Amino acid sequence: MVPIFVILSIVAFIWITKIVFEKNRNLPPSPFPCLPIVGHLYLVKSPLHRALGKVSNRYGPVLMLQFGSRKTLLVSSPDAVEECLTTNDIAFANRPHLLAGKHFGYDYTTLPWSSYGDHWRNLRRIATLELFSAHRVQTLNSVRAEEVRLLAKKVYESAIKGNGIVEMKSMFFELMLNVMMMMIAGKRYYGDSVSDVQEGQRFKAIVKETFVLMETTNVSDYLPWWKWLGGRALEKRFVDLRKIRDKFMQDLLDEQKRKLICGSEQEREIEKKDEKKNLIQVLLMLKKNEPEYYKDQVIKGLMQVLLSAGTDTSSSTMEWMLSHLLNNPEVLKKARDEIDRYVGEDRLFDESDISNLPYLRCIINETLRMNSPGPIVFHESGKDCTVGGYHIPSGTMLLMNVWAMHNDPKNWEEPKKFKPGRFIGLEGLKDGYKLMPFSAGRRKCPAENLATRMVGLALGTLIQCFDWERTSDEMIDMTEGTGLTMPRAKPLVAKCQPRLKMAKLLF
Numbered sequence: 001m002v003p004i005f006v007i008l009s010i011v012a013f014i015w016i017t018k019i020v021f022e023k024n025r026n027l028p029p030s031p032f033p034c035l036p037i038v039g040h041l042y043l044v045k046s047p048l049h050r051a052l053g054k055v056s057n058r059y060g061p062v063l064m065l066q067f068g069s070r071k072t073l074l075v076s077s078p079d080a081v082e083e084c085l086t087t088n089d090i091a092f093a094n095r096p097h098l099l100a101g102k103h104f105g106y107d108y109t110t111l112p113w114s115s116y117g118d119h120w121r122n123l124r125r126i127a128t129l130e131l132f133s134a135h136r137v138q139t140l141n142s143v144r145a146e147e148v149r150l151l152a153k154k155v156y157e158s159a160i161k162g163n164g165i166v167e168m169k170s171m172f173f174e175l176m177l178n179v180m181m182m183m184i185a186g187k188r189y190y191g192d193s194v195s196d197v198q199e200g201q202r203f204k205a206i207v208k209e210t211f212v213l214m215e216t217t218n219v220s221d222y223l224p225w226w227k228w229l230g231g232r233a234l235e236k237r238f239v240d241l242r243k244i245r246d247k248f249m250q251d252l253l254d255e256q257k258r259k260l261i262c263g264s265e266q267e268r269e270i271e272k273k274d275e276k277k278n279l280i281q282v283l284l285m286l287k288k289n290e291p292e293y294y295k296d297q298v299i300k301g302l303m304q305v306l307l308s309a310g311t312d313t314s315s316s317t318m319e320w321m322l323s324h325l326l327n328n329p330e331v332l333k334k335a336r337d338e339i340d341r342y343v344g345e346d347r348l349f350d351e352s353d354i355s356n357l358p359y360l361r362c363i364i365n366e367t368l369r370m371n372s373p374g375p376i377v378f379h380e381s382g383k384d385c386t387v388g389g390y391h392i393p394s395g396t397m398l399l400m401n402v403w404a405m406h407n408d409p410k411n412w413e414e415p416k417k418f419k420p421g422r423f424i425g426l427e428g429l430k431d432g433y434k435l436m437p438f439s440a441g442r443r444k445c446p447a448e449n450l451a452t453r454m455v456g457l458a459l460g461t462l463i464q465c466f467d468w469e470r471t472s473d474e475m476i477d478m479t480e481g482t483g484l485t486m487p488r489a490k491p492l493v494a495k496c497q498p499r500l501k502m503a504k505l506l507f
Contacts, residue, residue, distance in 0.1 A: 031228040039066030049375035049403035068222030069195035076404040078433040085441035086372035091385040095138035103238040172315040313373035320371040368437035375403035466496040
């Protein structure tokens with residue numbers, strides 16, 4: 001039997017040799033120690049953006065980490081991010097192959113997970129021109145307006161029943177799921193007017209399990225051998241959910257196909273009108289011209305992207321925004337006064353009002369700065385490149401710590417304070433890469449316009465229709481929970497009083 005000290009000596013020799021070799025390759029600095037096998041995984045703690053922020057504060061804004069078998073470039077300064085997304089934009093245009101992308105991204109073929117190339121460019125073109133263009137977003141304005149009105153009505157009824165106390169997390173989440181499903185398939189799954197209760201329950205179970213798995217760290221992504229020891233159970237959950245999700249999306253797709261084929265002449269005429277089409281119908285119409293490309297898997301992939309990316313992120317932002325307003329009543333009053341002056345009390349808030357309410361837009365920007373729904377942005381290098389004068393090998397995973405940049409006193413004065421006024425007069429102007437809640441570069445989120453419209457519409461309506469306050473004299477707890485979208489640790493519970501002049505417009 002080989003003595004243990006011989007084995008340890010061999011491991012130590014390999015480790016030291018690796019360190020010396022990497023220094024000669026002019027790689028970015030790396031925190032010490034980098035442990036054998038696990039590398040810097042011991043630095044990974046929840047919430048990840050804060051843990052990595054501490055590492056950057058100690059060692060610098062451009063670092064090379066070793067997450068098990070994956071080389072990982074961590075950047076946390078606007079200058080370094082700008083270099084990654086401009087000079088090296090194509091080099092870092094790929095996404096890392098993680099377990100979530102394999103099973104939720106149809107083997108890395110959907111828009112968020114696909115590698116840079118012709119397929120990704122086609123998906124991006126579809127998303128930009130057909131799904132999230134200004135015209136397409138505007139045509140579905142009535143869907144969003146009706147869902148927000150139903151939200152306000154539900155808040156009103158809950159406040160009456162609960163002595164003014166309302167739990168907002170679930171309301172915001174259900175709002176966004178209904179909005180996205182109405183836009184995707186013309187169906188809603190929450191509320192009193194749900195036509196198929198059983199299908200709604202099936203949908204809720206899928207959504208719940210999806211977000212549980214998305215928030216679970218998969219060790220096998222960084223230590224491939226781990227799946228043979230303890231990671232197979234997790235992957236089985238991914239596989240099982242993938243089958244269920246795929247079946248659900250296929251059923252929705254088949255239902256829309258049947259309507260196009262078997263619908264009455266009147267229904268077909270309605271579907272020809274652009275403003276009446278849901279997004280599945282838009283994609284099926286495109287399929288008539290390009291059947292070889294718009295296959296079912298491509299359409300289902302786009303459906304899943306819309307559902308996953310458009311729900312938790314926006315609902316979380318709404319919850320954070322109302323939380324900040326409750327902790328800063330002077331800001332809330334100023335926003336309400338602005339809405340009262342411009343919108344008045346004779347009609348409900350509309351999306352078109354947002355462009356005429358500069359202070360409300362400042363509140364949205366400040367919320368996105370402090371509580372960005374994407375605090376860490378993942379990319380991967382497809383070829384060797386240089387960042388900050390350092391050599392970055394092909395296949396290196398890139399982590400851009402957006403949260404760290406948004407909360408860095410070098411970039412923002414008093415970054416821990418909620419100060420919407422800092423954005424007055426700055427809207428529409430890019431100050432480097434200091435603010436990028438929707439990322440940047442060629443893989444920037446194509447749904448930015450839709451997301452900001454939804455947040456503005458929902459919060460603008462709630463501010464217009466209700467007087468809000470905290471449930472006690474204590475400040476709202478702003479602790480962050482676990483998860484990649486930086487949710488609140490505790491669901492937001494608030495107290496509201498319906499404004500009588502507005503109540504009549506909700507019913």
